[in-house]
Amino acid sequence: MAGGFERVVAGRAWVRGRFEPVEIGIDEEGRIGRIAKDLRATGDRLDLGDLVLLPAGTDLHAHFRDPGGPDPAESFSTGTEGAALGGVGTVVDMPNTQPMVNDRERWEAKAAMARGRLAVDVVLFGSAESTRSIRSLAPVAGGLKLYLSPTTSVDPGFDPTQLAPVLEMAANSGLPLSVHAEWPGSFPPPSIPPKSSEDWNRTRPPAAETEAVERLLKGPAWLRLHIAHVTLGRTAVRVAAAQVSCEATPHHLLLATKAEDSAFRKTNPPLRTEADRAELWAEFVAGRVPILASDHAPHHVNTKSQAFDKAPSGLPGIETTLPLFLDLARSGRVPLPVVVAAAIDRPARWLGLPVGRIAPGHRANLIAVDFRSRRRIEGAKLRSPAGWSPFEGKFAIFPQVHLRDGQPIVEGGEFVGRPTGRVVRPEYAPARAAHRPRPPPPQSV
Ligand SMILES: [Zn+2]
Structure with missing residues (x-):
């Protein structure tokens, strides 16, 4: 792509139902622009090495x-x-x-x-x-x-x-x-x-x-x-x-x-x-x-x-x-x-939100995981002040990295973000007769 991407993330990513080594080009709005073998970054380049990438x-x-x-x-x-x-x-x-x-x-x-x-x-x-x-x-x-x-x-x-x-x-x-x-x-x-x-x-x-x-x-x-x-x-x-x-x-x-x-x-x-x-x-x-x-x-x-x-x-x-x-x-x-x-x-x-897939047009909300890095859940160490977990002592694989719109909010398993989250609302089409998938079932009186 002419000019390259604001940010490129490289790693083994979950694309079309399996892990593939890819490079993900992210535009200045934080959206995935392209997924290819080799992309040019105008800004940052993040190589995730052995970690695997999943959508958040x-x-x-x-x-x-x-x-x-x-x-x-x-x-x-x-x-x-x-x-x-x-x-x-x-x-x-x-x-x-x-x-x-x-x-x-x-x-x-x-x-x-x-x-x-x-x-x-x-x-x-x-x-x-x-x-x-x-x-x-x-x-x-x-x-x-x-x-x-x-x-x-x-x-x-x-x-x-x-x-x-x-x-x-x-x-x-x-x-x-x-x-x-x-x-x-x-x-x-x-x-x-x-x-x-x-x-x-x-x-x-x-x-x-x-x-x-x-x-x-x-x-x-x-x-x-x-x-x-x-x-x-x-x-x-x-x-x-x-x-x-x-x-x-x-x-x-x-x-x-x-x-x-x-x-x-x-x-x-x-x-x-x-x-x-x-x-x-x-x-x-x-x-x-x-x-x-x-x-x-x-x-x-x-x-x-x-x-x-x-x-x-x-x-x-x-x-x-x-x-x-x-x-x-x-x-x-x-x-x-x-x-x-x-x-x-x-x-x-x-x-109906454009997240949850590593695909062009979707937001670059991604997590990077090391499947060899398991740790036991400790309720007292979780972020919630509740201070406990029903799964105390069970193994879990926490993400090493979490990218929000392509920017890290978790690195090395630690929260490094800022309060940039939004109140989002999907675009819902109001229900109209033409969109009704089938007629309502008969109602008993
Ligand atoms: Zn509830």
């Missing part, structure tokens, strides 16, 4: 708890630096902050306080709790989140009579809708206070997920629906058949209930039995769970040290999700292409 990840599910609580264990600064260190270049932040982001004014206030404090890009979702909320948020929000049941900072839950109008309004807004799919009508009446993840699984049983998903699938066919944190392999199979997106979390894929444990295993939806976990894992390994997301819930170690029934639900994970799964790929437990698709490529596509 996209995490569709994080709670930075900023503004508000429930405890002061995270902020946009620490949360996005943790993302950067974990190889995540784009994060969806959920609206259940304090106050709940349920109208345009609150969304704009949150975006204003986030700007200037972000190490990576953030997509701010708004709450789809009512048709009024969706109407107000539609011009600004990066997407919508619906909680069908009470959870952290969502209490009381959703009015079930509003489900049909909310799904219709969300579909017509053109915004993607991620749903916490537990149907509270399927929870058994409260009995003794839960003392373990096994008790918690009985309190919020698998049937609640199945019921919620069936109700959601009755929504408009043109709704860009995504089921958050599925816990059952059969849920993944069911939603795939309906051409609906879903995600699984590392904890539902790797951890199961125990008769005796602590609130450090308390999360919503609950951890499931070993048999259910194994079934979800098998679907994931086979590539039938499209997306991996952390559901990063950074409750402080002291807050989680309370009795099981008093402690809040949720587990941290934004910094460890991709590194943990890169190590699982290294050891052959899951194919690397499955991990790349689930943590890097598909979440970016679902949002």
